[in-house]
Structures are given as C-alpha cells and as structure tokens.
Amino acid sequence: MKLTISLAQLDIFFGNPDQNFAQIEPAVKRAAEENADVVVFPEMWNTGYDLTRFAEIADPTGQRTQNLLAGLAKKYHLTVHGGSVATADDGAYYNTTYIYGPDGRQLAAYRKVHLFGLMREDQYLAAGHEEDHFQVNGIDATSVICYDIRFPEWLRTLSLDNSRIIFVPAEWPTVRIPQWRRLLAARAIENQSFVVAVNRVGSDPDNQFGGHSGIYNPLGDEILTLNDQPQLKTVTIDTAETDEARGFMPVFADRRPELYR
Numbered sequence: 001m002k003l004t005i006s007l008a009q010l011d012i013f014f015g016n017p018d019q020n021f022a023q024i025e026p027a028v029k030r031a032a033e034e035n036a037d038v039v040v041f042p043e044m045w046n047t048g049y050d051l052t053r054f055a056e057i058a059d060p061t062g063q064r065t066q067n068l069l070a071g072l073a074k075k076y077h078l079t080v081h082g083g084s085v086a087t088a089d090d091g092a093y094y095n096t097t098y099i100y101g102p103d104g105r106q107l108a109a110y111r112k113v114h115l116f117g118l119m120r121e122d123q124y125l126a127a128g129h130e131e132d133h134f135q136v137n138g139i140d141a142t143s144v145i146c147y148d149i150r151f152p153e154w155l156r157t158l159s160l161d162n163s164r165i166i167f168v169p170a171e172w173p174t175v176r177i178p179q180w181r182r183l184l185a186a187r188a189i190e191n192q193s194f195v196v197a198v199n200r201v202g203s204d205p206d207n208q209f210g211g212h213s214g215i216y217n218p219l220g221d222e223i224l225t226l227n228d229q230p231q232l233k234t235v236t237i238d239t240a241e242t243d244e245a246r247g248f249m250p251v252f253a254d255r256r257p258e259l260y261r
C-alpha cells in the first residue's frame with residue numbers, strides 16, 4: 001500500500017505555546033497541498049524543553065492540542081501525527097503524542113516511555129507505560145518519542161503486532177546526529193519496517209538541534225533526508241517493501257524470545 005508522508009521539520013519557540021501553535025496550521029495546509037496522507041511534527045513542539053515552567057505552559061489534559069489537531073485533520077482531510085507536546089494531567093507532566101485521522105477522530109495517544117535523564121526530563125516528567133498501535137490509511141503503525149529509539153527491545157515489542165511503520169518525533173541535538181541516523185537505520189533494519197522520523201531544528205538555552213528528519217526503508221536506506229533548516233518535504237512510500245523484506249528474511253519467525261531478557 002502506498003502512503004504519502006510530509007515531514008514538518010520546525011524550529012520551536014522556547015516556552016511560547018502561542019507562537020508554536022500558530023506554526024501548525026500552515027504546515028498541515030502545505031502538506032495537504034502536496035497531497036500528503038499524513039503529516040508528522042517534531043517532539044514537544046508546544047513548549048520546547050522549558051521544563052521549569054511546565055506549571056504555566058504545559059497543555060492542561062492536552063485539550064488545546066487535541067482540539068487543534070482534530071480540527072486540522074478534518075479540515076485538510078489527512079492524518080495529523082502531532083509529534084508530541086508537554087501535557088499536564090492529575091498533577092504530573094507528560095511528553096505526549098496525539099494522532100488524528102482525516103475524520104477528526106483520535107487514532108492514538110502515547111506518552112514517552114523512556115525519559116531522557118541527560119536533559120533532566122526524568123526530574124520534571126512522568127513516564128508513560130503503554131504501547132500504541134494504530135492504522136494510517138489501513139497500514140498498521142506504531143509511534144515512539146526520541147530517546148525511546150535507544151531501546152531496541154521497546155521498538156521490537158511495538159513492532160510485533162504487524163506494524164509496518166515506526167514514527168519518531170524528536171528533539172535530537174546536533175552533536176549526536178550521526179547516532180540519530182544510525183539508530184533510525186538500525187531500528188528499520190531489525191524490525192523490517194519503515195521508520196519516519198521528524199527532528200526539530202534551531203536551538204534552546206542548552207542545545208542546538210540538528211534536524212536531519214528522514215524516512216528509512218526496511219533495508220535501512222535513507223529514502224528522504226532533510227537538512228538542518230526548517231522545512232517540509234513529502235515523499236511516497238510503498239509498504240509492499242516490508243512484505244518483501246519479511247518474506248525474504250524471516251527475522252520475526254526466527255526469534256528466540258525464550259532466551260531474551
């Protein structure tokens with residue numbers, strides 16, 4: 001099955017939800033003009049890593065984000081993968097993904113499972129515990145957030161349910177972009193899946209972010225790579241390539257889960 005995907009590689013205004021919210025509709029509109037079936041945003045695009053001000057700026061129960069994404073998905077008739085946003089719920093903060101289908105219905109909500117201690121995320125956020133599985137235009141897919149890609153056992157777990165695409169929104173620093181690209185390629189190869197990854201660009205008080213959003217085929221080839229500037233690019237993938245990869249080399253059937261821990 002074919003799927004046309006737009007990667008919306010944004011810069012993010014540090015701690016300024018209003019300015020960040022204003023960036024979303026123009027990108028969705030542009031993706032629709034490029035006939036995308038799905039548009040994907042980066043991680044924590046509402047606030048950036050302005051962790052100490054979450055009480056003020058995190059989205060209460062994610063409502064503002066959900067209303068925006070649901071409305072845009074319906075208006076432009078495509079799936080909106082909302083990257084992730086900082087949300088507040090029951091006295092805790094989360095790094096949360098929302099995904100909406102073209103009819104405006106929520107397809108998935110996911111909270112980042114592995115919190116990134118190096119950026120003090122674990123001191124300010126609570127971790128998620130749940131898998132996410134959804135379909136985009138009839139294609140089984142799953143989604144993680146940034147640092148989660150360093151945990152192959154988690155992406156394998158998520159891929160066991162016939163998933164053909166792994167979405168990865170991120171705020172990945174420039175200094176580790178070579179690792180970003182290798183990790184994404186490895187996750188694509190070992191799970192015989194497409195990996196669709198959107199990183200932010202620009203900087204915050206602590207980090208420079210390196211872009212290089214990309215799409216990797218099930219052989220780990222980068223079939224689309226962006227640079228380190230704000231941009232939106234669109235490409236069509238064919239998930240028959242996942243059938244070919246899995247048919248040729250039965251990695252899933254050859255697993256020995258009884259030996260793993």
Ligand SMILES: O=C(O)CCC(=O)C(=O)O
Nearest residue numbers: 116146147171172173176
């Ligand atoms: O793993 C890394 O090097 C970067 C992870 C990260 O920046 C994040 O999870 O926000």
